[in-house]
Amino acid sequence: MVYVKLESDWTDADGVAHSAGESVDVDAATLAALQAEGIVSEGSGGGKESAKWVGPTGATTNWVGPTSTTP
DSSP: OEEEEOSSOEEOTTSOEEOTTOEEEEOHHHHHHHHHTTSSOTTSSTTSOOSSOOSOOSOOSSOOSOSSSOO
């Protein structure tokens, strides 16, 4: 699963609406589809590095995501 920030509104497969700017956790196939549709930017997850951090900001005690920009 990959945590990404949406560039535009999106409704997931369960019918849940998500707003632009919202961060969501998606699988690799969904990420590829969202990138193809322009709903997330190319650097918002997956195998490409980004200069723009899409994870949480500030002190987080329960963060289980990556600890650096290296995939």
